[in-house]
Each structure stands twice: as structure tokens, then as C-alpha cells.
Amino acid sequence: xxxxxxxxxxxxxxxxxxxxxxxxxxxxVAVCDSSGYVLDILNKYVGIKCHTDYxxxxxxxxLDAVFxxxxxxxxGEMVRAALDMNLHVFCEKPFCLDLTDGQRLMELAxxxxxxxxxxxxxxxxxxxxxxxRLVDANAIGRIHHIRAEAYGPVVLKPKGSTWRTSRSExxxxxxxxxxxxxxxxxxxxxRPHSVGGTVLSKVFSRDVEDEVYSTFYYPDGKTGQIAANWxxxxxxxxxxxxxxxxxxxxxxxxxxxxxxxxxDGSNEKLNLSKGWNTRYTTELTGEVxxxxxxxxxxxxxxxxxxxxxxxxxxxxxxxxSALEADLVAAMMIQDAKNSHVDAAFPAGIGxxxxxxxxxxxxxxxxxxx
Amino acid sequence: xxxxxxxxxxxxxxxxxxxxxGDNQFFGVNHMSEEKARxxxxxxxxxxxxxxxLDAAYDEGIKVFMxxxxxxxxxxxxxxxxxxxxxxxFQFYPCMPYAHKYANAVTEMGILEALxxxxxxxxxxxxxxxxxMSLAQKDVEGLGQLLIDAEMxxxxxxQTPVIFLQNVVTDLLLGLDFKEAFRIFADHVKNKYNxxxxxxxxxxxxxxxxxxxLGIENPIVCSNINKIGFRMCGGVDxxxxxxxxxxxxxxxxxxxxxxxxxxxxxxxxxxxxxxxESIVFGASSRGNIRQTKQLxxxxxxxx
Numbered sequence: 011x012x013x014x015x016x017x018x019x020x021x022x023x024x025x026x027x028x029x030x031x032x033x034x035x036x037x038x039v040a041v042c043d044s045s046g047y048v049l050d051i052l053n054k055y056v057g058i059k060c061h062t063d064y065x066x067x068x069x070x071x072x073l074d075a076v077f078x079x080x081x082x083x084x085x086g087e088m089v090r091a092a093l094d095m096n097l098h099v100f101c102e103k104p105f106c107l108d109l110t111d112g113q114r115l116m117e118l119a120x121x122x123x124x125x126x127x128x129x130x131x132x133x134x135x136x137x138x139x140x141x142x143r144l145v146d147a148n149a150i151g152r153i154h155h156i157r158a159e160a161y162g163p164v165v166l167k168p169k170g171s172t173w174r175t176s177r178s179e180x181x182x183x184x185x186x187x188x189x190x191x192x193x194x195x196x197x198x199x200x201r202p203h204s205v206g207g208t209v210l211s212k213v214f215s216r217d218v219e220d221e222v223y224s225t226f227y228y229p230d231g232k233t234g235q236i237a238a239n240w241x242x243x244x245x246x247x248x249x250x251x252x253x254x255x256x257x258x259x260x261x262x263x264x265x266x267x268x269x270x271x272x273x274d275g276s277n278e279k280l281n282l283s284k285g286w287n288t289r290y291t292t293e294l295t296g297e298v299x300x301x302x303x304x305x306x307x308x309x310x311x312x313x314x315x316x317x318x319x320x321x322x323x324x325x326x327x328x329x330x331s332a333l334e335a336d337l338v339a340a341m342m343i344q345d346a347k348n349s350h351v352d353a354a355f356p357a358g359i360g361x362x363x364x365x366x367x368x369x370x371x372x373x374x375x376x377x378x379x
Numbered sequence: 380x381x382x383x384x385x386x387x388x389x390x391x392x393x394x395x396x397x398x399x400x401g402d403n404q405f406f407g408v409n410h411m412s413e414e415k416a417r418x419x420x421x422x423x424x425x426x427x428x429x430x431x432x433l434d435a436a437y438d439e440g441i442k443v444f445m446x447x448x449x450x451x452x453x454x455x456x457x458x459x460x461x462x463x464x465x466x467x468x469f470q471f472y473p474c475m476p477y478a479h480k481y482a483n484a485v486t487e488m489g490i491l492e493a494l495x496x497x498x499x500x501x502x503x504x505x506x507x508x509x510x511x512m513s514l515a516q517k518d519v520e521g522l523g524q525l526l527i528d529a530e531m532x533x534x535x536x537x538q539t540p541v542i543f544l545q546n547v548v549t550d551l552l553l554g555l556d557f558k559e560a561f562r563i564f565a566d567h568v569k570n571k572y573n574x575x576x577x578x579x580x581x582x583x584x585x586x587x588x589x590x591x592x593l594g595i596e597n598p599i600v601c602s603n604i605n606k607i608g609f610r611m612c613g614g615v616d617x618x619x620x621x622x623x624x625x626x627x628x629x630x631x632x633x634x635x636x637x638x639x640x641x642x643x644x645x646x647x648x649x650x651x652x653x654x655x656e657s658i659v660f661g662a663s664s665r666g667n668i669r670q671t672k673q674l675x676x677x678x679x680x681x682x
């Protein structure tokens with residue numbers, strides 16, 4: 011039995027708790043949270059050993075691994091404490107808001123040979139895995155564009171003040187929603203080398219962005235775009251999709267299905283016909299031992315546990331890959347501060363003040379003249 | 380279980396209706412296609428479109444609407460109350476809660492504030508916290524009852540002989556091993572609403588163990604039951620075995636696995652298992668409703 015503990019009993023923590031607990035290879039030894047009410051209930055009704063001080067828990071309990079599902083600003087110190095005790099670590103996303111800290115933790119985990127995983131659960135959604143498999147098998151030829159979108163109804167009115175509404179704690183649409191899109195892009199086609207045109211706008215929130223848009227650039231000329239908006243009431247829950255265009259067709263995927271369009275002929279090896287092909291989650295998704303709210307949440311935990319058992323250290327969502335997602339998010343925050351091209355009107359046009367904008371392209375001025 | 384409750388339970392235990400009409404199609408839920416789900420959400424944004432389909436189902440002889448406590452169901456309830464003659468045999472099997480409402484609110488506000496926002500009045504909640512005592516020491520049962528009452532409010536003066544706990548809550552509690560919550564739910568549903576408790580789950584064999592341990596006899600348990608084993612945790616064999624051998628009232632949902640299995644083949648599989656009491660399905664047109672009902676009726680009669 012793998013002996014594990016869980017730190018953080020918010021939405022993700024409770025969800026992990028309910029999935030870890032019935033796992034046949036795992037003994038959930040103890041849980042830890044700083045706030046009393048959920049802990050009191052679990053202690054009284056569930057009978058699990060509860061701690062309020064994670065350091066004490068790590069010191070007192072005999073553990074093999076720890077799950078960390080606290081707000082992101084605590085990840086750094088908690089992951090370090092766990093690694094220092096030679097524990098395998100599963101940490102919620104986003105991994106580490108401080109990139110230098112994140113890098114040190116990644117190096118520490120790798121040098122110690124400990125299993126390290128971050129909760130980017132979309133990597134465990136069967137449709138996105140299928141998409142990656144097809145891209146890796148060159149099903150649609152040279153990729154020239156990828157687009158990841160995530161929409162949902164989280165902040166729908168001007169209020170709310172949890173850690174999710176504070177950027178410095180890892181909240182906001184960028185860390186909560188867009189980070190999944192970023193990670194999927196990194197997973198499927200690799201990390202962009204630069205970003206541009208980033209927009210981080212508020213719709214209802216006071217302190218964080220509610221919508222995120224950005225363009226990604228790759229050394230080979232490929233581009234990507236990301237769009238995320240957690241203030242979209244037309245979705246009943248978070249909805250994520252990815253579309254990839256290649257020289258020989260395109261693939262689009264969401265949680266339920268994968269559509270593949272092939273331009274030139276069929277691909278027998280991949281069992282794809284010319285034109286449209288559809289694959290559904292019902293045929294792609296493997297069985298899990300316990301279902302709570304999507305196979306992927308169970309699958310990622312099982313992947314972590316099996317990695318510990320088998321000695322495999324290269325999980326599907328490592329600290330290293332999560333750090334790359336953090337890095338792209340950081341690039342986007344930096345980019346959003348950059349100035350944009352101004353609409354400095356040429357003299358004599360409209361009522362705009364005559365301002366000779368150096369960024370106004372000369373061909374446009376010629377056209378207007 | 381106290382003797383009185385036990386007796387009461389047995390006296391009113393009844394057969395669950397054979398065919399239940401589901402509501403996924405009305406609220407943009409489709410486990411196979413987001414595009415289809417969106418098209419359906421558009422089609423049914425007018426409550427009249429929902430009522431028309433419910434009328435079709437009712438006129439085809441399907442008396443039960445098994446529905447989430449989505450706020451729009453409130454409008455359906457208003458309609459039924461306004462036409463008592465037309466719907467005198469119409470029954471609701473409410474499934475609570477509409478979980479995304481809670482999940483989105485928890486993301487926005489945190490667990491405690493989210494709970495607070497769904498309770499009928501702040502006073503009741505605040506009363507539980509007075510004197511600085513924690514929730515657990517105070518009254519988890521009371522909180523559970525208030526949450527159930529809040530979800531049941533829209534169904535006043537309507538028939539709700541069975542009340543279900545939604546799978547995301549059932550399976551959260553089951554995974555946590557929070558068994559007491561099932562008892563709280565079952566007792567309150569019986570005592571206050573004179574209804575039978577039902578449990579929706581994706582982990583049926585495991586849930587049966589816990590309900591049995593709690594002494595909840597012959598429970599109504601709704602789970603995916605389909606030929607391809609879609610979202611049937613424990614596997615097809617474990618499900619078939621439990622259905623054949625264990626003492627409970629199985630309700631089959633997702634029998635078509637969101638369209639992955641052809642209707643006839645899908646219903647044959649379910650109807651062959653004699654102990655399955657009910658089948659829930661959703662459809663958007665009278666033609667589909669009639670066809671599905673006919674298939675179930677035919678296969679059930681010679682099963």
C-alpha cells in the first residue's frame with residue numbers, strides 16, 4: 011500500500027480525497043487544512059486523522075507521498091518540505107508562481123528521483139490524448155496553427171473575494187482557466203518561444219482578469235492562439251477545446267469528441283478516411299476504479315500512484331512541464347504590459363488631433379492620403 | 380432505524396415507475412457532443428418548448444419526469460401547478476442538487492459562503508454558527524435538511540414520491556466515506572416529504588455495500604447500465620452480478636451511452652435483466668419518445 015496524506019481541503023482537495031480514498035493501492039493516512047469547519051466534519055463523520063499544521067503532519071506520519079491542493083502561493087514551501095522528506099509529490103496547478111522557486115523544486119525532485127506530478131487533468135482526457143497521438147503520428151502533416159479555448163461561468167457579477175480572485179495567490183482567469191489551455195498547447199505541440207498581443211481584461215472582477223487572449227510564436231513559424239473567459243454564462247461548466255491546423259487537414263477536440271479532417275486521401279495506418287472522421291469519448295476513454303466527476307481526475311491520480319509503484323519518474327504532467335506552463339503565463343503577464351500600436355491618425359483625417367504616429371504604417375498613411 | 384420509521388418505510392415502499400423521462404436534453408447535457416448539447420440548450424431556452432416535450436411524453440403514457448433541481452425546472456413546476464387537471468397523474472422525481480450551481484459558486488466564493496448563498500435565509504445559517512461553535516459540533520444534520528428544503532422548494536404541492544441524490548454528491552460522499560450523510564438524506568426525504576430516497580451513482584456496487592451497511596433496505600439506486608460499460612465503475616460483470624443477486628431497485632440511466640449504442644440493441648440489453656425496475660431516457664421529439672417507449676414496452680413484456 012502506498013501511504014499518502016493530503017494538504018488542502020477546498021474544492022480540489024475534497025475531490026482528490028474522495029478519489030484517493032477508494033483506490034485499492036492507497037492508504038490515505040491523514041489530511042491537513044488550516045480552516046476548521048471542513049476538518050471538523052471530516053474528523054467527526056469520516057474518521058480520518060486531521061492536522062492543521064502540515065509540517066507536523068509530515069513529521070509525524072509515515073508517508074510515501076503527499077497531495078498538495080492548497081492555493082498556489084503555498085505550493086513552494088509545501089512542495090519543498092515534502093521533497094526534503096523524500097516524499098513523492100502530486101501538486102495542484104498552477105505549480106509555482108515564482109519561476110525561480112519552481113525551477114529549484116523541479117531540480118530537487120528530479121535529483122532525488124522522486125515522482126512529481128501537477129494536476130493538469132486535461133492531459134488525462136482521452137480525446138486530448140487522442141489528439142496528441144494523431145499529431146505525433148503526423149496525421150495532418152506540418153502543423154501551422156493551434157488554438158486553445160476555455161470558457162465557463164465562474165465570475166458572473168462584480169463580487170467575490172476568495173484566493174481565486176487574487177492574482178498573487180494564483181487566482182484569476184489566467185491561472186485558473188487559461189493555464190489549462192496553455193498546458194494543452196505545450197503538451198500537444200510544445201512550448202512557444204515567444205508570446206504577443208496578450209490581453210488580460212476584467213469583466214466583473216476587481217483585482218484579476220476575467221478574460222485572456224494571446225498569440226504564441228514558435229521557431230518553425232507555427233503560431234498559436236489562446237482564448238479564455240470565465241465570465242461566460244452561456245456555458246454551464248468549464249468547456250475546453252483545441253483546434254489544430256496542419257498542411258494536410260485539421261483536428262478539433264473537446265472533452266467529448268475528436269473531429270479529424272483529412273485533405274489528401276485516407277490514412278490506413280491511423281484508420282482515418284479522407285474528409286471528416288469522428289471519435290467519441292465513449293470509445294476512447296478507459297475504465298477507472300472510481301468515478302467522481304470525469305475519468306480524467308481519477309486517471310491522473312492512478313497515473314501518479316502507478317508511477318510510484320513502477321519506479322517510473324517521468325509522469326505525463328511533471329513539475330518540468332508545469333513549470334513550462336507557468337513560464338508561458340509569466341510571459342503573457344509581461345507581454346500584457348507592453349504598449350500596443352496606437353491609432354495615431356495622419357494629419358487632416360477626421361477630427362483626431364494631428365499626431366504623427368511613428369507606429370502608423372506608411373502604407374496605411376499612403377492609402378489615407 | 381427506529382421501529383416506526385422502519386415500518387413506515389416498508390408500508391409505503393412502492394414500485395418505481397417503469398419508464399422515467401429524463402431532462403439532460405433540456406439543459407445542454409450530452410456526454411458525447413458539446414455541439415449537440417448546445418443546439419439542445421438553444422432549442423429549449425423557451426420553457427414552452429420543454430413543456431411541449433413533457434406533454435408529448437405524458438400523453439404517450441410516461442408519468443414521471445426525473446429532473447435536476449435546475450432553477451428552470453421551477454417554471455415547469457409553476458406550469459404544472461397552474462393546470463392541475465391536465466397533470467393530475469404527473470409525478471416529479473427530483474434529483475438534487477444541480478451540482479454546477481454549487482461548484483461554480485464554490486470556485487467564486489469558497490465553500491462556506493457558497494453554502495450560505497443557497498440557504499433560504501441567512502438567519503438559519505448564522506444561527507448555526509453563533510457562539511463561535513464549528514459546523515460539525517453544531518448541526519450537520521440541520522444544515523443538510525436546510526439544503527434539501529432549499530432544493531425542494533420549487534416542488535411544493537406537486538407529487539414527488541421519489542427524491543434522488545445526484546451522482547456527484549453521492550459519489551463525493553461515498554468516496555469520502557461520509558456514510559452519515561446518506562442516512563440524513565434518507566431520513567429527511569422520508570420524514571418531511573413522505574418520499575422514498577433514491578441514489579444516483581457511477582459506482583453502483585460500492586454504493587450498495589454502504590447502503591446495506593447503513594440498513595437502508597431495498598434502496599432505489601440509479602446508475603449507468605449499458606452494454607459497453609460506459610461509466611460503470613467496477614465493470615459490466617460486477618454490475619450484472621449486483622443486479623441479478625442483490626436486494627435493491629435498480630434504475631438504469633445512460634442506456635444508450637449517449638448514442639454510442641443503437642436503440643434496439645441498447646434496450647434489449649437492459650430489458651433482458653429482469654430485475655431492473657426502471658429505465659430513464661431523454662428525448663426531444665414525440666416520435667423518439669413513442670418509439671423508445673414502444674421498444675421498452677415490447678421488450679419488457681416478453682422479457
